[in-house]
Amino acid sequence: MTSQQSSPADSRDPATTGPAHRSDVLEAALPPAVSGATLSSAVAAGGVPASTGGSGAGFPHGGPTVDRSPVIIARGLVRHYHRGSETVRALDGVDLDVRSGEMVAILGPSGSGKTTLINLLSCLDAPDAGTLTVAGRPVTGLGEEALTAVRRGRIGFVFQKFHLLPALTVAENVELPQLFLEQPIDRAHTLEVLRAVDLENRATHLPRELSGGQMQRVAVARALITRPAILIADEPTGNLDRANGEALFALFRRLIAQEGLAVVVTTHNHHLAEQADRIITLEDGRIVREERGCGVGERVTEGG
Amino acid sequence: MGYFRLALRNLAHRPLRTALTVTGIGLAVAVAVSLIGFNLGYRQSIHTSIDKLGFQVMLMAKGCPYEAATMMLKGGTGLLYLPTSTFDEVKMDPELAAITPIFVGLAQKEGGGLRDDEGGAFVVLSGIDQASFLTMKPWLTFAEGPGREGGRWFAPEAANEVVMGFEVAEYEQRKVGDTFYVTVTPQGQTEPQTHEMKVVGILDRTGTQDDGTVFLPLSTARRLFNRPDELTIVGVKLKEFSGVRLREFEKRWAKLPEVQVVSLQQVKTTLVSLVETAQTMIAAVAVVAIIVAVIGVINTILMSVVERTGEIGIMKAIGATRGDIFQIIWLETLAICLGGGLLGCVGALLGARAVEAALRLLIDVGAHGSIVAITPGILLGALGGAAALGVFAGLYPAWRAASLRPIEAIREGE
Numbered sequence: 001m002t003s004q005q006s007s008p009a010d011s012r013d014p015a016t017t018g019p020a021h022r023s024d025v026l027e028a029a030l031p032p033a034v035s036g037a038t039l040s041s042a043v044a045a046g047g048v049p050a051s052t053g054g055s056g057a058g059f060p061h062g063g064p065t066v067d068r069s070p071v072i073i074a075r076g077l078v079r080h081y082h083r084g085s086e087t088v089r090a091l092d093g094v095d096l097d098v099r100s101g102e103m104v105a106i107l108g109p110s111g112s113g114k115t116t117l118i119n120l121l122s123c124l125d126a127p128d129a130g131t132l133t134v135a136g137r138p139v140t141g142l143g144e145e146a147l148t149a150v151r152r153g154r155i156g157f158v159f160q161k162f163h164l165l166p167a168l169t170v171a172e173n174v175e176l177p178q179l180f181l182e183q184p185i186d187r188a189h190t191l192e193v194l195r196a197v198d199l200e201n202r203a204t205h206l207p208r209e210l211s212g213g214q215m216q217r218v219a220v221a222r223a224l225i226t227r228p229a230i231l232i233a234d235e236p237t238g239n240l241d242r243a244n245g246e247a248l249f250a251l252f253r254r255l256i257a258q259e260g261l262a263v264v265v266t267t268h269n270h271h272l273a274e275q276a277d278r279i280i281t282l283e284d285g286r287i288v289r290e291e292r293g294c295g296v297g298e299r300v301t302e303g304g
Numbered sequence: 305m306g307y308f309r310l311a312l313r314n315l316a317h318r319p320l321r322t323a324l325t326v327t328g329i330g331l332a333v334a335v336a337v338s339l340i341g342f343n344l345g346y347r348q349s350i351h352t353s354i355d356k357l358g359f360q361v362m363l364m365a366k367g368c369p370y371e372a373a374t375m376m377l378k379g380g381t382g383l384l385y386l387p388t389s390t391f392d393e394v395k396m397d398p399e400l401a402a403i404t405p406i407f408v409g410l411a412q413k414e415g416g417g418l419r420d421d422e423g424g425a426f427v428v429l430s431g432i433d434q435a436s437f438l439t440m441k442p443w444l445t446f447a448e449g450p451g452r453e454g455g456r457w458f459a460p461e462a463a464n465e466v467v468m469g470f471e472v473a474e475y476e477q478r479k480v481g482d483t484f485y486v487t488v489t490p491q492g493q494t495e496p497q498t499h500e501m502k503v504v505g506i507l508d509r510t511g512t513q514d515d516g517t518v519f520l521p522l523s524t525a526r527r528l529f530n531r532p533d534e535l536t537i538v539g540v541k542l543k544e545f546s547g548v549r550l551r552e553f554e555k556r557w558a559k560l561p562e563v564q565v566v567s568l569q570q571v572k573t574t575l576v577s578l579v580e581t582a583q584t585m586i587a588a589v590a591v592v593a594i595i596v597a598v599i600g601v602i603n604t605i606l607m608s609v610v611e612r613t614g615e616i617g618i619m620k621a622i623g624a625t626r627g628d629i630f631q632i633i634w635l636e637t638l639a640i641c642l643g644g645g646l647l648g649c650v651g652a653l654l655g656a657r658a659v660e661a662a663l664r665l666l667i668d669v670g671a672h673g674s675i676v677a678i679t680p681g682i683l684l685g686a687l688g689g690a691a692a693l694g695v696f697a698g699l700y701p702a703w704r705a706a707s708l709r710p711i712e713a714i715r716e717g718e
Contacts, residue, residue, distance in 0.1 A: 124621060124711040144709065145625060152623040159714065163618040167317035172305055179305060180623035222622065 071229050071262045072098040072121055076130035079116050079285075090116040092285035093130070100229065103256055103263040105276035105293065113285040114266040115234060121264055122155050122232040123147040135229045153181050156223025156231045160238035162215040164207040164222075170194065171203040174221045181226060193221045197251065213244030220251060224259075231255065233265040237272060249275045307628070311635035318608065322640065325604045329644020329690065330651055332597040335590045337652035337678060337686045342660070343583060345677030350575050352511055358440030359404070359539035359568075361553060363394060366564045385534035390563055394538060399553060401543045402439050407431035407525045408536040411486035411518075412496060427472060429486065430517045431525020434460060440539055447508040451479030455505030463524055467505040471515040478503050484518070490530035499528060597644070598697045605637050605701035616705050617713025630706040637698025638691065645690025649683045 079091040091113045098104050098121070108114045119125040120132060123139055126147065131140045135154040139147060156177075164173045174193060175185045194200045197217040207215055216236060223231055233252070237245030249272050255261045265276065273279050274293050281289040305313075315322045365384030391405045410426040434457050438444060446455030447470055458465035466486075468478055478484055482503045489496045501520070509515055526532050542549055554565040609616065616629055624632075656676045 119711050122621075124714075148620065148623065148625050148710075151621065157618070157621050159618070161614075163614060163714070165314075165615055165619075167313040168310075172313075175305065176619070177622045179307075179310070180619070180625070180628055185305065226623070 068099045068101055070097040070099050071135050072096065072264070073133040074121065074130065075132075077117070077120055077127045077132060078129035079113075079120060079125070079127050089285050091120070091127070094282075094285070094287055096121075096280065096287070098230070098262050098264055100262050101256055101260045102277040103252060103265065103275070103293075105273035105279045106264065106266045106282060107268070107270065107273050107279055108266075108282035112282040114282055116285070117282065118232055118234050118264060118266055122157065122230075123151045153177070153183075153226040154228050154230060156220075156226070156228040158216065158219045158223050158231065158233040158236045160235035162207070162212070162219050162239070164215055164218055166207050169204050169206060170199060170210070170218050173207065173218055174225050176222060177226045183226065190225065193225055194218075196224075197221045211244075212239050213241075213247065216240060216244070216248055217251070220248070224255070227259075229262060231261050231263045233263065235266055235268070237267060237269060245269065245272055307631050308635050308639070311632055311639055314608070314612075314632070315636055315639060321604060321608075325601055325640050326643040326647060328597040328600045329641055329693070330647030332590065332593040333645050333648025333686050333690055334651040334655065335586075335593050335648075336689070337649055337682055338656065338676060339583065339586050339590050340682050340685075341652065341656060341676045341678035344679065344682070346579055346675045347576065348677055349675045359402075359541050360545045361540040361542065361550065361565060361567050363390060363538040363540065363557060363563055363565055364536065366562050385531060385536060386538065386563060388533045388535055390560060391535055391538050393560070394540065394557060397553070397556065399543050399549060400540060402436065402541040404436035404440050404539045405433055405522060405535045406437070406537040406539060407522055407529070407531070407534070409488060409525055409529045411488050413485070413487060427476075427486070428513075428517045429488075429525055429528075430519050431522040432519055433522050434458070440541060441514070444510070444514070445508045447473075447506045452506045453480065455480050455507075458504055458519075458521055460521055461523055462504075462521055463527075464499065464501050465504045465520065465524075466501045467507060467519040468503055469507050469515040469517045469519075470509040472518055473503070473506040478506070480504065480506060486518070486528070488528050490528065492530055497528075594693070598693055601637060601640055601644075601694075601697045602701060604640070605633065605698065606704065608636070609633060609701050609705045613708060613713045613716045616708050617710045617716070620708070620710035621714065626706040629708075630702040633702040633705045634695075634698040637701060638694035641690045641694030641697065642687065645687045648690070649686055652678055652686075653683075 074094060074096040077091050077094040077096075078089075081088040081090055094113075094117060096104075096117075106114050106117060116125070120127050121134070123134055123142075124147070126142060127140065131138070133139065134150055137150050137154075139150055142150065164170075165176065168176070171187065171190050171194065174190050175187075178185050191200050191203060194203055197220055199214060199217055199221065202210060202214060202218075207218070210218065216239075219236075220231075231252070236248055240248065249265075252263050252265065253275060256263055263276075265273075267273050276293040279289075279291040279293050280287055281291075363386065365386050367384050388405070391403070394400075395403045407430070409429045409431070411429050413427050438457075446452070452473075455467070458467060466484060468476070468484070473479075476484065480503055484501045484503050485498050486501055487496045487498045507514065507519075520528075526534065540553075542553060550567050554567075557563060557565055619629060619632075656678055660676045
């Protein structure tokens with residue numbers, strides 16, 4: 001099992017130093033919303049944007065601060081399933097930290113525990129053993145409703161199958177998390193977020209009128225509308241062609257650069273995983289390898 | 305966008321299924337509203353009809369009280385007769401305020417109209433003593449308007465003059481001065497005889513059985529039917545009407561052979577109980593329809609929940625609590641039931657006349673005027689009932705949906 005070595009800064013109590021909610025930390029520092037042309041162009045080009053700095057151009061939430069403290073701290077995570085008399089050790093002692101402003105890719109064959117791990121990190125499931133802190137909140141032992149409370153507004157989700165509500169328009173799908181959080185819905189803000197994913201002109205369309213790539217970008221916009229600290233993407237390119245998959249990862253890189261978001265993504269695609277800051281490989285519920293991706297050195301600074 | 309709008313959008317996304325479910329509830333509500341409206345309207349109609357008979361007690365030949373009741377109100381068939389001597393004896397009763405002899409007969413006619421037990425078309429003829437009859441019913445006046453001007457009562461012994469009730473005149477398309485043929489089979493003969501009568505007046509609408517009756521002098525009616533010494537009904541108004549006085553009156557005259565004394569209160573009770581039997585059966589059908597509709601709603605929403613397991617999972621993943629999901633699904637059920645309730649109310653209002661016609665075909669309601677009274681109170685009650693059904697029907701599907709664990713729901717939805 002491999003775990004990331006913690007720097008002194010990492011050992012700070014995230015409950016007091018970590019961003020409980022990204023907007024809490026970033027709010028004061030974010031510049032006003034600006035045009036999404038830069039990001040849109042980058043996404044349309046299917047490549048990584050040239051600008052990786054923190055100037056904040058392109059996304060309506062504004063630019064990032066450089067708070068690299070861990071937003072996810074996992075220690076000794078264990079998750080077992082019982083299938084009849086058989087016990088499946090889906091996760092068997094995983095340590096992992098994920099920081100703001102970094103992308104962690106999780107690789108591994110089917111059944112290696114990728115989805116189990118990501119379910120735990122995203123508070124959709126609870127570990128049988130080990131400790132987990134997400135966005136500054138200890139979540140070990142919490143029940144379903146308490147886990148929901150941790151997720152709400154702090155974690156954005158992108159899934160392989162998009163999971164847009166077919167009855168709602170693109171804009172309404174994007175606004176859905178705000179509805180549940182009882183946040184005021186500002187259509188102008190929604191359009192800005194959609195502009196950032198180059199879908200402003202599709203706001204009133206229904207999901208069935210979109211391509212797969214477009215639907216996944218709507219899912220990204222939905223994940224970002226509440227300005228979460230963490231973006232969890234489970235096989236987000238699984239239903240996309242190569243160009244759209246690369247465009248999506250470019251979008252992730254852009255969000256990290258501009259928003260200081262922490263992104264955890266599972267994928268089977270080594271090429272795409274290379275774009276992450278760190279690549280974790282799982283086998284049989286354990287981390288067997290940790291590598292640095294192409295983003296290393298540019299964005300991750302140990303100890304924040 | 306609030307939860308209710310979200311619920312409506314979800315329903316609108318499956319228009320056929322939603323429409324069918326709403327229609328199911330709508331039909332059940334329409335049946336229930338019509339039934340309650342019929343119950344109310346019928347009672348009002350019976351009360352109006354009987355109160356406007358003008359007399360409190362009637363004497364008639366012994367027989368089935370149901371038949372007697374409907375005969376009195378509508379004419380009916382299988383008429384039985386009293387001897388005139390009964391009238392002569394009863395009119396000497398010291399407690400009488402007024403008394404009137406009536407001879408009811410049925411005339412055959414061509415074309416449509418009321419039909420007797422053999423299916424023949426007929427019209428109700430009522431031979432009356434004009435003076436005493438009007439003492440009982442002082443509100444009878446002649447209709448005005450084109451074709452009805454100059455209406456008057458027939459001369460007491462006129463052999464060929466009739467006064468028509470409002471509805472029968474409209475149905476037969478007769479004006480004052482027109483000819484009206486009545487075909488009757490006199491007692492003792494087998495061949496019907498046709499008589500040419502002249503319409504001398506058309507009565508204003510009363511909302512009672514009088515609207516469907518053709519009036520003619522008592523003596524003429526008895527002559528046409530060759531029953532010179534018989535009556536059908538003797539209408540009586542007592543000086544003081546009470547249970548005690550009625551029983552005393554009944555005791556005095558029940559001794560006469562072949563005579564039964566029927567109070568209007570008895571008639572009301574008889575008619576209402578007659579119809580209540582039919583209503584109980586219809587109510588049972590309505591209850592079954594509502595149960596089936598509610599099961600249909602629960603089934604539809606459960607199917608929807610199963611189909612949308614993935615959606616529900618994703619909603620929970622992105623922040624929806626159990627309460628949020630419960631509300632959304634519950635509101636969907638409520639919206640279906642309220643929609644069905646509205647549809648049912650509109651359907652019942654529009655279909656009230658059709659329902660009434662069907663009821664009149666199915667049972668001898670024995671009342672004139674509208675017998676379906678759908679009031680705002682009934683409609684509000686129906687909507688409230690539909691909402692209550694929605695609240696009840698939505699509980700289980702909403703609970704099922706709210707209980708889904710997001711991780712499993714998303715997996716099942718894929």
